[in-house]
Every structure is written in C-alpha cells, then in structure tokens.
Amino acid sequence: MGGKSFFIDTSRCTACRGCQIACKEWHGLPATKTTQVGWGNHQNPKDLNFYTYKLVRFSEHERNGKVVWYFFPDQCRHCLEPPCKDVADGYVKGAIVKDPETGAVIYNLEKLKKVPFDELLDACPYHIPRQDPKTGMVAKCDMCIDRVKAGLLPMCVKTCPTGAMNFGDREEMLALAKKRLAEVKKKFPNAQLLDADSVRVIYLVLDDPKLYHEYAVASKDVGITRKVALKKLFDPMGWLQSLV
Amino acid sequence: MTNHWIDIKNSDVILIMGSNAAENHPISFKWVTRAKENGATLIHVDPRFTRTSAKADIYAPIRSGTDIAFLGGLINYIIHNKKYFKEYVAEYTNASFIVNKKFGFKDGLFAGYNPKTRSYDKSYWAFELDRHGVPKRDKSLKHRRCVFQLLKKHFSRYTLDKVSKVTGTPKNLLKKIYEVYASTGTKDRSGTIMYAMGWTQHTVGVQNIRAMCIIQLLLGNIGVSGGGVNALRGESNVQGSTDHCILFHIWPGYLKTPRASLKTLVDYNKKYTPVCPDPMSANWWQNYPKYSVSFLKAMFGENATKENDFGYKWMPKLDDGKSYAWLVLFDEMYKGNIKGFFAWGQNPACSGANANKNRQALAKLDWLVNVNIFENETGSFWKGPGMDPKKIKTEVFFLPCAVSAEKEGSITNSGRWMQWRYQAAKPPCGVKGDGEIMVELMNKIRELYRKEGGVFPEPILNLNWPKKYDPHQVAKLINGYFTRDVVVKGKHFKKGEQVPSFAYLQDDGSTCSGNWLYCGSYTEKGNMAARRDKTQTEMQKRIGLFPNWAWCWPVNRRILYNRASVDRNGQPWNPKKAVIRWTGRGWEGDVPDGGWPPLSYGKKSRYPFIMRKWGFGQIFGPGRADGPFPEHYEPLESPLKKNPFNSQRINPVVKLFHTNADRWKTADPRYPIAATTYRVTEHWQTGVLTRWQPWLVEAEPQLFVEMSEELAKLKGIKNGDRVVVESPRGKLIAVAIVTKRLKPLKIEGRVVHEVGLPWHFGWVVPKDGGDSANLLTPSVGDPNTLIPETKAFMVNVYKL
Ligand code: SF4
Numbered sequence A: 001m002g003g004k005s006f007f008i009d010t011s012r013c014t015a016c017r018g019c020q021i022a023c024k025e026w027h028g029l030p031a032t033k034t035t036q037v038g039w040g041n042h043q044n045p046k047d048l049n050f051y052t053y054k055l056v057r058f059s060e061h062e063r064n065g066k067v068v069w070y071f072f073p074d075q076c077r078h079c080l081e082p083p084c085k086d087v088a089d090g091y092v093k094g095a096i097v098k099d100p101e102t103g104a105v106i107y108n109l110e111k112l113k114k115v116p117f118d119e120l121l122d123a124c125p126y127h128i129p130r131q132d133p134k135t136g137m138v139a140k141c142d143m144c145i146d147r148v149k150a151g152l153l154p155m156c157v158k159t160c161p162t163g164a165m166n167f168g169d170r171e172e173m174l175a176l177a178k179k180r181l182a183e184v185k186k187k188f189p190n191a192q193l194l195d196a197d198s199v200r201v202i203y204l205v206l207d208d209p210k211l212y213h214e215y216a217v218a219s220k221d222v223g224i225t226r227k228v229a230l231k232k233l234f235d236p237m238g239w240l241q242s243l244v
Numbered sequence B: 001m002t003n004h005w006i007d008i009k010n011s012d013v014i015l016i017m018g019s020n021a022a023e024n025h026p027i028s029f030k031w032v033t034r035a036k037e038n039g040a041t042l043i044h045v046d047p048r049f050t051r052t053s054a055k056a057d058i059y060a061p062i063r064s065g066t067d068i069a070f071l072g073g074l075i076n077y078i079i080h081n082k083k084y085f086k087e088y089v090a091e092y093t094n095a096s097f098i099v100n101k102k103f104g105f106k107d108g109l110f111a112g113y114n115p116k117t118r119s120y121d122k123s124y125w126a127f128e129l130d131r132h133g134v135p136k137r138d139k140s141l142k143h144r145r146c147v148f149q150l151l152k153k154h155f156s157r158y159t160l161d162k163v164s165k166v167t168g169t170p171k172n173l174l175k176k177i178y179e180v181y182a183s184t185g186t187k188d189r190s191g192t193i194m195y196a197m198g199w200t201q202h203t204v205g206v207q208n209i210r211a212m213c214i215i216q217l218l219l220g221n222i223g224v225s226g227g228g229v230n231a232l233r234g235e236s237n238v239q240g241s242t243d244h245c246i247l248f249h250i251w252p253g254y255l256k257t258p259r260a261s262l263k264t265l266v267d268y269n270k271k272y273t274p275v276c277p278d279p280m281s282a283n284w285w286q287n288y289p290k291y292s293v294s295f296l297k298a299m300f301g302e303n304a305t306k307e308n309d310f311g312y313k314w315m316p317k318l319d320d321g322k323s324y325a326w327l328v329l330f331d332e333m334y335k336g337n338i339k340g341f342f343a344w345g346q347n348p349a350c351s352g353a354n355a356n357k358n359r360q361a362l363a364k365l366d367w368l369v370n371v372n373i374f375e376n377e378t379g380s381f382w383k384g385p386g387m388d389p390k391k392i393k394t395e396v397f398f399l400p401c402a403v404s405a406e407k408e409g410s411i412t413n414s415g416r417w418m419q420w421r422y423q424a425a426k427p428p429c430g431v432k433g434d435g436e437i438m439v440e441l442m443n444k445i446r447e448l449y450r451k452e453g454g455v456f457p458e459p460i461l462n463l464n465w466p467k468k469y470d471p472h473q474v475a476k477l478i479n480g481y482f483t484r485d486v487v488v489k490g491k492h493f494k495k496g497e498q499v500p501s502f503a504y505l506q507d508d509g510s511t512c513s514g515n516w517l518y519c520g521s522y523t524e525k526g527n528m529a530a531r532r533d534k535t536q537t538e539m540q541k542r543i544g545l546f547p548n549w550a551w552c553w554p555v556n557r558r559i560l561y562n563r564a565s566v567d568r569n570g571q572p573w574n575p576k577k578a579v580i581r582w583t584g585r586g587w588e589g590d591v592p593d594g595g596w597p598p599l600s601y602g603k604k605s606r607y608p609f610i611m612r613k614w615g616f617g618q619i620f621g622p623g624r625a626d627g628p629f630p631e632h633y634e635p636l637e638s639p640l641k642k643n644p645f646n647s648q649r650i651n652p653v654v655k656l657f658h659t660n661a662d663r664w665k666t667a668d669p670r671y672p673i674a675a676t677t678y679r680v681t682e683h684w685q686t687g688v689l690t691r692w693q694p695w696l697v698e699a700e701p702q703l704f705v706e707m708s709e710e711l712a713k714l715k716g717i718k719n720g721d722r723v724v725v726e727s728p729r730g731k732l733i734a735v736a737i738v739t740k741r742l743k744p745l746k747i748e749g750r751v752v753h754e755v756g757l758p759w760h761f762g763w764v765v766p767k768d769g770g771d772s773a774n775l776l777t778p779s780v781g782d783p784n785t786l787i788p789e790t791k792a793f794m795v796n797v798y799k800l
C-alpha cells in the first residue's frame, strides 16, 4: 500500500484548535464571519467551508448520567479509493489527482468548476468538499502537500500540542493506531479506529462515532454515485486505472 | 511553580482545580497527557465542565468560592484516615511545633482579632520557644497544642456532609476524589496541583493556596518529582515580571519595598532579615543585606556608597500601613487623587474588576499614556459607551510599541525557566520596544532635571542609567558584577567580572546585582538563558530534567525544596523518580537546595525548607493576614445569607471600598445567580492582541454566557438567544450558550444556579463582540494580596 497517513487520536485532543487555525495560516485562508446568535456553540465556524479545510467539532452528550464532551478534528480522509475522483474523472481529467508518492487526494480548484458540485459532495462518504458559491471553485484539505514534499509535517500535525495529530508512513501510522487502540480499550471498551482500511486519515474514538460527528464514519449510501456506477459498467478498464 | 511543566508527567494523581489548564495552558496538556498514559489519574474540579473536564478521569462540579470547604474536607479525610506521610510530616514540616497558649479559634475568628481595625495581632499565633529561642517540638505529634493536633481539630468540622452542602459537590464524588488524591501520601506516589486564577481571584485567594500547601505537606508531595504546588501563569512572562517586582510591595527578588518609618538602610535590613537561633536552619534570608545592598548598587552604581547608605534614601518609600495595590490605585484615581497614569501593556478598562469604576476613574486623570500594540478600551475610554468626550478633560497619548517577537530578551515561564529569545522580526514603522521607550523617556526626564532642577532630583540624576537600551546590558546588570577587585570565599574576582552566583554577593558595595535570584543567569560563561543543550544524566532523564536547557532560578535548581524528596540519609523516598541523591560525598541529580550533607550528618546538615526561618514546611502559617489556617468564608457576594461554617459571613479582614461605584449585594433576590469569569483558548486576557486577529475572532466571535439547560428553561432562554447579564455594578449583553456542561447545584438544601462568562471582549473591536465581563465583577480583594474577587459574584440573567 505505502504512501502517507494521519493518525488522529481523539482521546488526546483537547480542542485547542491549534490545528484548525494553523491550517488557515499556512494556506493563507481568510476568516469567515461567525456569530453566536442563534448558534450558541464553541464550534466555529459552524461547519467546514471553502476557506476552512479543518474544523474541530464539539459534541456534548450525557452518557450513563455523566456529561461527555467529544472533540473531532475533521478533515478530508484522503481515501485510498477516492469516490470524489471518480466523479471528477467523469467530467474533467486532472480535476482531482492522487499523488502517487503520498496518496494525497489533490483538488484542482479551477478545473473543479466544471464538475457539478452536488455530485462531488454526494460522492464523498465524509461530506468534505466545499464550494465557493461565487466562483464555483471547490476546496478541501490538501495534506499540506507542499510541506510534505519538502520533508515537513502537515501544519495541523506540527501544531498539535498533545500528540492527537500524527503523520507518517502508512505502515507506521497503522501500527501506532493499533497500539493506541489496544491501550485505550482497557478503559473505553467502545473505542475503535474509523475506516482504517480505506482512508489515510485514521481516527481513534472512544465511543460510538456518531456521537462525535454525523460523518465520522463513511455513510453507507454514498461513495459511488449512479453516474460512477454506470461508468464502471461501460468502462471497466478506465475505472480500474483510476484506482491505481 | 515549585516544579516545572515537564515534571507534570511524573505525577500519579493530577488535581486541576481553580484552573482550566487544557484551554488556558494548552501546552501543559502535552505533559498531562503523558502522565495519564503512564497511568496517572486526572481530576478536575470546576463550576463548569470544560475542555479540561472532558479529558479528566474524574470531574466534579463546585460552587465558585467554596474551595476551602472542598480542600478542608480533604485535609480532614487525610488526617482522619491516617493517609498522611508520617515521617515527612514529623521531620520536615512544622506539624510538630508547639503553639503558644494564647492561640485559639472560635466561630470563624482566630485569636488576636480586632474588630475595629478588622485585623489580627499575629503575636497570638506565635510558637512556644525553648530556652534557646527555638520552637518546642513534639515529633510524636500528640501534644495538645502542637500544630498537627490544632490542624486536626480545626478541620474536623469539614465533614463530607457539611462540605457537600456548601460546595454543591455530590458526596460520592467528594469521597472518591479524597480517596484518590490521598493515595499519594506514600513514598512511591506523588500528586500535583495545577491551579491558576480560579484559586487566586477570591477574597480568600491566598488561603485557597495555603489549604493546598497543607495537603501537599501532609502527603509529602513537596520537593518530589511529580509533586509540588504549581501555579500556572496566565502570561508567558508573569513569573518574570513578578520576580522583577511588577508589584508595589517588593523590590526585585522578593525583597521588601521600604516603609517610610524605616529611615536608614540599617533599620530596613534589620526589619527584614530574620534571625534564627537554630544552627540547623539555613534561614536563607539571613543573607538579606547582601541582596539589598547589591540591588542598590545596581540602581545607583558608583553613586551608591557606604557613606550614603548606598542610596537607600533615594528609593521611594511606602507610607506605613498603606497599600498601593491595583484596587487601591483605581479607588484613589476614582476619587480624583491621581493625576497621571501610564497604562503600559495593559487594558484596565476591561481587565480590572468593576471595570465601570475604572473607566470612570480614567476620566478623572489629567493625562493618560497608553503604551500598547493596538488601540484598546483604555486609550479610547473617552469615546466608549456612556462617555461624553466633550466632558472629559483627560489628555490621552498613545505610544504604539513592538510586539514580543520583535524584541530580544528573556521571558521566565511558570517553571521559573529564564529563556532567552532572539528578535524574530523588526518592528514596523520605526515602532519601539518597551525597553527603548523607557530608556529614552527616562533620559529625557533626566535631561530636564539636570537643566531645571526639581524638588528631589537625586534619585533621578544618580540613577545608573544607560544612554541606549541593550537587553544584554540589562541582563548582565540583573545578574550583577563585581564593582572592584575583591576576594570572596577565597576566590579572586576582578572589577567588572560577572558574579558567578548569589553565594558571592556582598553587603559592602563590592558587588551589584539587579535581582539576586537571577544571579548566575549571565556569568563569565555567557548568557545561560540562551542555552539550548539537551544533555542530561540517566538519573535526570528519568524525570525529564534538562539542566543545560535555558536557566532556572535559583541557581538552576529545577525542583524547589528538593531536600525534602530524600530521607534523613539523603536517599530518595522514591528511587524510580529521584530528584537528588546523596552519594556519600555529594549530591547528584538536580541542584540540591544547598550543598550540606543529609540530616543524618547532624549539625553539619540543614533542614530542607531553607527559605523558611525555622527550616520547616509551614502547615501552620503565622505570617498571613487572615489566619494561620484556612477557614471557609463566603465570597463578598454569595447566594447564602449565612456562612454555614461560622458566624463570619466573609473573610473578617477583607478590605472594602466605599465609593458609590462599590456596590455589592448578597442573598438578594434581584441577583439570585452565582457567576464566574474565565478565559478561552482562542483569546488572550482582554483580547487586545487576539480580537484584532480574524482567525481567532472566527473561532470565538463574541461574548457569551454559559448556563445550564435548567436555568435556561426557568428563564425562557434558548441556546443562541441574546440575553442581559446584570450585577449590582454593571450590565452586559451576551449570547446564551445553553449547555449540559453546567448543572444546578444543591446548596444548603436549595438549588443554586451558576453562570460563567469570558472577559476577553471589549467594545473597540470586533463591533458585535460585546464588552468586558469585568463590568460585572466586584472591586474587593484578598486581604494579603488585594487580588480582586472576579471568580465569584452574583448576577441576574434575562432574555433581551
Ligand atoms: S493536512 Fe494541511 S490542509 Fe489538511 S487539515 Fe492539516 S493543515 Fe489543513
């Protein structure tokens, strides 16, 4: 398999949002207007947007009479077989590419203008891509490919004070994920790794993933849209090629 | 901190109380997380379930301002269940000391109280002395009047039932926390406390910390790795600014500011140099005159001579019995008694308690100089809400200054590490650093004095003052150098040579040192604070001690009172986490608290608490204004009419202010909701830096008030509604965050609600950000420090 992966250990995340803000800083992304009125929540901005590739999600619940507050630093999972790329490939070659060395799924903002955004978003099992309604461009986490190629850690990983964000060779990250899972299982029997075999951003959560975020795990009914399914039917070789 | 950040990883139990470390000290959680993964238990006690609570193994709610009740219960639990570290308590603390017969405690008052002056005569709290003048001891801890027995009796009233009723913390949680924390009273376990303003900003602030010190001493947690009493400083250099005397009552290095009645240097030194007849006590402060004279030599250089008392009479004196603390200054300013004010790197219009009073006070000034990076509510107070610029006479000057990354110099972190920083960027538009501004300003003043004279020009003209600001020169002067060729302790030193450590400072004018605690930081070997060397011994590695990284006061000692981490033979209580060890010839590990051999060497040795007159950890603390033991008193504003522990509702020696801006209400139906203030990760202090930073404003855009679902329902408030929060002193509009993370508390059989607000916002920017939570807080302070009580007060909340 090879390439790079993240391991995001939410058991260590304190929701300091260093990662969220460092991501913006590195990419020179502007702040978006937020307000507490009608929202009343520390999770700001409310959701990912064209200028926000990384968002720490806050969710509070009551579990067995105790309050819990779960933090989920959400970002593109860099799927091993990215369904968004299948959609894009159906329209414009090179609108979405997979970097052969790292496995990073990279968006071409300009070219993606020509790909219907709703199809792209529908295809994403994690509800990640966001469009700028003004320009039609679509953006998301780029694995800090410029940094990684220069031998640096992604900005969010570099910033994280607690060790929640980790990045490295896929094998190394998988091993780390499994080791941490075994450790936390002792205290948290519901602990699990999320979709570890199909994504490059592997989350460790301590409880039912739905309590962290609606799209923490891949939603079953998306991933392959009708168009992609048809494409698969008529162009099996092309489909297969897009996987490598 | 007695210990340091990395050392937190060595703890077995971490208590975070009076602090929201995960949010306000994010990096601390690097080490808290390590400790947890090594098996430590993390406890968080806070009125509100925060990002810290989210990571805790045990979270317990508490009503703001009842920490002494909570901790008193723990003291009672430790003693009652014999969980204390007997040998440590008997040998290293003053638990064995006999207190004189006049001492007593009745219904909330210690012996010696004078209701007219609202103060204590502390002679009632003295120890009983033997014929050598040394306190009598009973190491069996059985004597009726020994500290241990008095402590036991004092806190026997702090039962689980009583504590639970006052704090609102459920009994089962109290018990669980007491059990877990008391488990560190063994040789092989250590517990630490991480606290911050949640403990200090109360009318019982100092006694909150005292209560924890007592617990740490009972459990043998002081001096050891993974232990200590650890104040998390709210700014990167608060420790440094305190060490260098940002406060009125001290000179650098915690020397005392002289009082007017101390006419000569001899009087002054005599007053503050403790005399101890016990040869086993190092009584470190006996060196006081060496430090004070060296400081005066640093102040006045060549002009300070033996004949003129080294310029002692040029130093400003405080009137006897008078305080010049923040609250007092603003009270005087409000009354029109202060003409001019430098607001330097601060924003009192938002940061000070009872901010409305402060804003009104600024209008009474003739002039105000605001030195800051951005425009703020202080410099622009005259155009703020409720102000009529036409009616305000204050002339305001704004001096923009460089930001920290644009300056070279040192900062001292909470762990007392002095770390040198290089200048990362040049300041824009010729803007100056604070040091440059100060030097130039003073040079101008000196020039005017030289030309025109003045009432008392000597202090200004005789000052040892540079022509230009140079951080290295300042750092070298802080360390100190020899002012002439001299031999000290058999060693020859040349004039101008840097003093290697404070052990060489002299009281005859042959040395200068701007701050004795920092002597050793910039020596002939160079700038020790600039060191970035990670080498360490195996022993040091085990506890994460990096002696060659930066420099730490005093004398690069990383864990204070480390002589208490070993037994009488100098062997560590816990060899796995040893801080120091006696090898038979010397000490290894950290720099020991003095090089004397361990106690088994008898007279050659010294007791471990070298900064205390008698050499012992102070379970009984006879120096505080409000009593030798902590006692629970209600906050100035509380939901209770009566203190359930005694007949004194509030701390009986608290200082109250009486202008028409000082209003408070207790158990008043108009203000039925307890309130507290705090910070969030995303903003810093009053937000003067962070509110101009769009990414941070995006993450925390405006003032909110957090409340329970139950209170919201009661008040017809929905999440995200705009609401009014009102106290007897001010009113704010905030957005409601209705959350499960706050719960109504059961206090004395009835339901008490608590809400909380951050104090980061202000009207200047962002436009819809709201204003400072300090518009609500009362201007009343702790009797020892006068730190304001911004963490516990009463409000009402209603829908806009
Ligand atoms: S990898 Fe880079 S682009 Fe992706 S979330 Fe992290 S900082 Fe942002």
Ligand code: SF4
Binding pocket: A012, A013, A014, A015, A016, A017, A018, A019, A020, A056, A071, A073, A156, A159, A160, A161, A162, A163, A164, A165
């Ligand atoms: S930087 Fe680390 S700890 Fe902070 S929010 Fe991001 S993942 Fe969590």
